[in-house]
Amino acid sequence: MIASAALVADSRRTGVLAVNIVTIEHITGAVAGAERAERPLILQLSENAIAYHGAPEPVAAAARAAAIAARVPVALHLDHITDESLALRAPELGFGSVMFDAAALPFAENVARTRAVTEALHAAGVRVEAELGEIGGKLGAHAPGVRTDPEEAAAFVADTGVDALAVAVGSQHAMTTRDAMLDLDLISRLASAVPVPLVLHGSSGVSDDGIRSAIAAGIVKVNVGTALGVAFTSAIRGVLDDPAVVDPRRYLAPARDAVAAEVERLLTTVIGAAR
Ligand code: G3H
Ligand code: ZN
DSSP: OBOOTTHHHHTTTTOEEEEEOOSHHHHHHHHHHHHHHTOOEEEEEEHHHHHHHTSSHHHHHHHHHHHHHOSSOEEEEEEEEOOHHHHTTHHHHTOSEEEEOOTTSOHHHHHHHHHHHHHHHHHTTOEEEEEEOSTTSSSOTTSTTOOOOHHHHHHHHHHHOOSEEEEOSSOOTTOSSSOOOOOHHHHHHHHHHOSSOEEEOOGGGSOHHHHHHHHHHTEEEEEEOHHHHHHHHHHHHHHHTOTTOOSHHHHHHHHHHHHHHHHHHHHHHTSSSOO
16 A cells, blocks of 8 residues: 555654665565565655666556555655656656755755755645755765764754755765664754654665664664665576576566565564664
């Protein structure tokens, strides 16, 4: 079933997992994992993944169909959208929330562009996540060493009206090792300063214990992409050596199953239990 747009706000005590989808096997695998764990899930489609497919419609339709058929609540979210016109297509594509990413811009410009997109999306009933990195902008939120300032974060949320805030607290995108050190004290201070749920990007690089501690400190939405790519691709490597394997289903089925297993593991042992 499609999850209510309030899923992130409703997950303050437990945390909620958001996974990046690239292929239909990511969609079906992730939903199968969430069903086995009996927990809600967010399927998120990035601007990069849309560029890969050449258009949002096919993968958006597949994600929507899978969410409707799912036995657990599944929300659909557009992730890291820098193009305003694409962000504004969320309602028509069936997405209940959008992460509008202007974090690489100077603060004032990030505020102005995010506020305009947020007003337009709110009018259509769509929730908005935005991102704030280095004080004053300039660097994206997940470059090494970047941190979000609590006071500036509070002002940003007040000025833009966003419903969730991605913060820079020590994680980085696309890590294949899980040794990112999160600043848990900063997460606590941000959670006290900011009235909306906090989002951790780059969670693939954070250990299970690190994610649990981050949720305990105030992170609500936990974004995982690369870790599913690692699971997906490792499963394919395991079967591709055999030259008799030519039917894509022979390697995509194990890849889909690996995504399901990792989503189930994250939801049963790391994210989604009350803190
Ligand atoms: O928005 C997507 C996430 O931040 C995923 O990051 O691929 O490093 O897990 P990750
Ligand atoms: Zn991200």
